Amino acid sequence: MKPIKNNPSPLPDPPITVWQTTSFGGSPTVYTRPLARLIEQLQHLPGVGPKTAQRLALHILKRPEDEVKALAMAIVEAKLQVGFCSVCFHLSAEPVCEICRAPNRDSSTICVVADSRDVIALEKTREYRGKYHVLGGLISPIDGIGPDQLHIHQLQRRVSQQKIEEVILAISPSVEGETTTLYVGHLLKPFTRVTRIAFGLPMGGDLEYADEVTLARALEGRRDLE
Amino acid sequence: MKPIKNNPSPLPDPPITVWQTTSFGGSPTVYTRPLARLIEQLQHLPGVGPKTAQRLALHILKRPEDEVKALAMAIVEAKLQVGFCSVCFHLSAEPVCEICRAPNRDSSTICVVADSRDVIALEKTREYRGKYHVLGGLISPIDGIGPDQLHIHQLQRRVSQQKIEEVILAISPSVEGETTTLYVGHLLKPFTRVTRIAFGLPMGGDLEYADEVTLARALEGRRDLE
Numbered sequence: 001m002k003p004i005k006n007n008p009s010p011l012p013d014p015p016i017t018v019w020q021t022t023s024f025g026g027s028p029t030v031y032t033r034p035l036a037r038l039i040e041q042l043q044h045l046p047g048v049g050p051k052t053a054q055r056l057a058l059h060i061l062k063r064p065e066d067e068v069k070a071l072a073m074a075i076v077e078a079k080l081q082v083g084f085c086s087v088c089f090h091l092s093a094e095p096v097c098e099i100c101r102a103p104n105r106d107s108s109t110i111c112v113v114a115d116s117r118d119v120i121a122l123e124k125t126r127e128y129r130g131k132y133h134v135l136g137g138l139i140s141p142i143d144g145i146g147p148d149q150l151h152i153h154q155l156q157r158r159v160s161q162q163k164i165e166e167v168i169l170a171i172s173p174s175v176e177g178e179t180t181t182l183y184v185g186h187l188l189k190p191f192t193r194v195t196r197i198a199f200g201l202p203m204g205g206d207l208e209y210a211d212e213v214t215l216a217r218a219l220e221g222r223r224d225l226e
Numbered sequence: 227m228k229p230i231k232n233n234p235s236p237l238p239d240p241p242i243t244v245w246q247t248t249s250f251g252g253s254p255t256v257y258t259r260p261l262a263r264l265i266e267q268l269q270h271l272p273g274v275g276p277k278t279a280q281r282l283a284l285h286i287l288k289r290p291e292d293e294v295k296a297l298a299m300a301i302v303e304a305k306l307q308v309g310f311c312s313v314c315f316h317l318s319a320e321p322v323c324e325i326c327r328a329p330n331r332d333s334s335t336i337c338v339v340a341d342s343r344d345v346i347a348l349e350k351t352r353e354y355r356g357k358y359h360v361l362g363g364l365i366s367p368i369d370g371i372g373p374d375q376l377h378i379h380q381l382q383r384r385v386s387q388q389k390i391e392e393v394i395l396a397i398s399p400s401v402e403g404e405t406t407t408l409y410v411g412h413l414l415k416p417f418t419r420v421t422r423i424a425f426g427l428p429m430g431g432d433l434e435y436a437d438e439v440t441l442a443r444a445l446e447g448r449r450d451l452e
């Protein structure tokens with residue numbers, strides 16, 4: 001594998017996203033080819049621009065070989081081993097995820113979220129001890145995402161076939177989130193109690209700086225002092 | 227490969243840097259094992275904390291398999307293929323780097339820098355058409371780095387054996403940088419002209435906000451108007 005061209009062609013290289021090495025004329029000679037490829041690949045990651053990609057790449061080149069291989073291995077193995085739980089569609093390396101298999105979690109409560117990262121966020125609170133259901137997105141007709149593209153059908157089956165006492169809808173209050181909440185709520189109400197997480201002033205938030213919609217929601221959701 | 231433990235032991239796991247999955251009792255069940263490993267590995271990268279690592283890892287899981295493999299491959303290949311140029315010690319995938327091999331670059335001028343990233347920064351200016359020499363660090367007695375730990379010996383050989391008209395020292399004005407500049411300067415002065423890059427007010431910089439040392443340097447380095 002010869003990564004570097006040595007032809008003295010006066011034609012410029014085709015446009016590329018990063019500086020690359022060329023060896024003719026007075027052209028830029030900044031990154032050696034494998035380094036340019038790595039920088040290019042790293043730029044596909046979210047929030048990684050050319051400068052961060054260069055810093056990460058140069059850092060990788062300085063680390064010991066086994067550490068670099070461990071990183072590459074972790075990337076490939078995570079991709080190959082992690083799929084979706086067949087019950088709740090959370091990320092899982094097993095056919096059924098740990099949360100669904102946990103014997104001491106409350107099987108009569110299902111918390112419905114849009115994405116696996118919402119499960120992770122909720123788990124970190126250590127407050128919720130029931131089960132989950134990951135929809136895999138939100139209803140968005142503009143993007144061509146209807147109820148059939150999400151795991152709503154499977155949720156309905158879970159709720160209708162098992163003894164579920166409560167379904168908590170934990171979905172962000174965006175346009176798509178509201179649509180999804182309404183749709184799923186109507187669908188499940190014949191089978192069980194359906195609730196929705198509270199919206200209002202965030203903890204530590206300043207009332208003065210809260211937007212009107214949040215304030216209106218906070219007023220609407222007011223509760224008696226105990 | 228069974229990544230998840232199923233023993234109902236009441237003993238907690240040994241301390242680890244990220245949340246991991248365990249399946250007993252009321253313990254946290256946040257990341258499935260391969261995902262936890264990936265997040266842990268990503269946190270070794272500079273500027274990547276737990277939140278960024280999670281975002282990157284979940285992004286990687288969502289990408290197509292071939293794209294993920296391309297990233298892992300680029301990481302390993304860059305590490306295995308990129309070494310140092312035997313002449314100037316810049317990063318190179320070949321025994322002698324592109325800059326050293328370029329026939330149309332001025333071989334009589336050597337720009338001396340501390341690190342390969344300085345070469346990249348200087349090349350991006352497209353102003354310099356000579357050769358380079360990467361020292362691989364700066365003299366720092368506190369850290370046990372003396373001239374013998376750097377590529378100073380090889381620089382002296384280059385300068386004494388070839389027809390070098392000018393050596394430009396492009397080293398940051400830190401304590402270690404000044405020490406290194408003085409040392410290398412004295413070493414090479416018998417053989418050739420030794421210069422040093424200018425220090426002063428940065429372009430676009432406001433005189434009012436410049437620190438005293440920079441201003442003093444800018445005054446000291448003043449030049450006749452042409």
